[in-house]
Amino acid sequence: DWFSKNKKxxxxxxxxxxxxxxxxxxxxxxxxxxGVNASIALHMSAGGNYFVPRIGDALTAGRSMGTWWLFAIxxxxxxxSESSVRFWSALSGLGIVLAAALTAKDSQxxxxxxxxxxxxxxxxxxxxxxxxxxxxxxxxxAFMMLAILESRNDKKFLLxxxxxxxxxFISHGPEGLILPWLAVVIYxxxxxxxxLLKDFFT
Numbered sequence: 001d002w003f004s005k006n007k008k009x010x011x012x013x014x015x016x017x018x019x020x021x022x023x024x025x026x027x028x029x030x031x032x033x034x035g036v037n038a039s040i041a042l043h044m045s046a047g048g049n050y051f052v053p054r055i056g057d058a059l060t061a062g063r064s065m066g067t068w069w070l071f072a073i074x075x076x077x078x079x080x081s082e083s084s085v086r087f088w089s090a091l092s093g094l095g096i097v098l099a100a101a102l103t104a105k106d107s108q109x110x111x112x113x114x115x116x117x118x119x120x121x122x123x124x125x126x127x128x129x130x131x132x133x134x135x136x137x138x139x140x141x142a143f144m145m146l147a148i149l150e151s152r153n154d155k156k157f158l159l160x161x162x163x164x165x166x167x168x169f170i171s172h173g174p175e176g177l178i179l180p181w182l183a184v185v186i187y188x189x190x191x192x193x194x195x196l197l198k199d200f201f202t
Contacts, residue, residue, distance in 0.1 A: 016097060016119055020090045020128055025083030034131040037064070038085045041071030063173025067133035070171070085131040092139035093128025099142035103149060137172035140164045144180050148187070148200065158200060 003010070029035045039055045040062070053060050053068060062068075070088045078084035101115035118124060127135045144164035151157035161184075168176030188197035 012115070016094055020093050020125070021083070024086040024090050024129060025081055028082060029085075029131065031130055031132075034085070036060070036062075037068065037071060037131045037133075040068045041075055041085060042080065044068060044072035045075040064133040064171060066167065066170035067136055067172070070136070071131065082131075086129065089130060089132065089135040090128050092135035093124055095139040096124055096128075096135075096142045099139070099146050103146050133172045137168050137176055140168040140171065140176070141180050141183065144168070145183060145187070148184060148196065151199065152193075152196065155199065161200065 029038055036055065040053045040060065043054045043056070044050050050069065050072070051065075053062055053065070067088075071085050074084045074087040078087065097115050097119045100118035101111045104110035104114040124138075127138065141164070144161045147157040147161035147164060151161065161180075165177055165180045168180055170176070184197065184200050188194060
């Protein structure tokens with residue numbers, strides 16, 4: 001049955017979910033950026049204006065509106081806690097691992113290695129434990145690159161790539177659009193795949 005065929009994947013997933021979510025509520029907000037993001041999201045979730053970010057009564061400017069919206073949703077659903085405000089970051093860390101596995105899906109061994117290496121990378125784990133837009137942005141960029149690779153066989157994945165790029169822009173600001181596009185250019189130059197570059201931008 002399905003369970004017996006996929007028990008390794010399920011076990012691996014359960015272990016990663018435990019490791020990536022286990023410590024998100026064990027410590028307070030230790031970085032100033034975490035405090036800013038949490039304060040803005042708390043104001044939004046408590047009935048404030050979702051389009052005018054505030055820290056208390058003070059207006060604030062920023063480029064991470066999409067991230068604040070996600071944090072506010074998590075606070076609404078799970079209540080006010082450190083684990084709530086870090087929920088999307090931890091989930092994004094797992095998403096990056098999934099994108100790595102799917103990128104190498106043509107080879108089961110390569111897929112397992114990619115997922116294991118990515119899951120064990122200190123930078124991926126560390127970023128996933130902070131309430132910031134970086135893990136979300138990295139996850140969206142990983143899935144954008146995965147969609148670009150898939151588009152070589154099916155052009156509809158180019159739409160998925162552009163959607164990931166747009167969501168990255170909403171969650172992280174201008175870099176969310178510029179860096180993914182730059183990654184496509186670099187990939188095309190390194191692989192000499194000029195058709196992919198033309199298809200992506202047209």
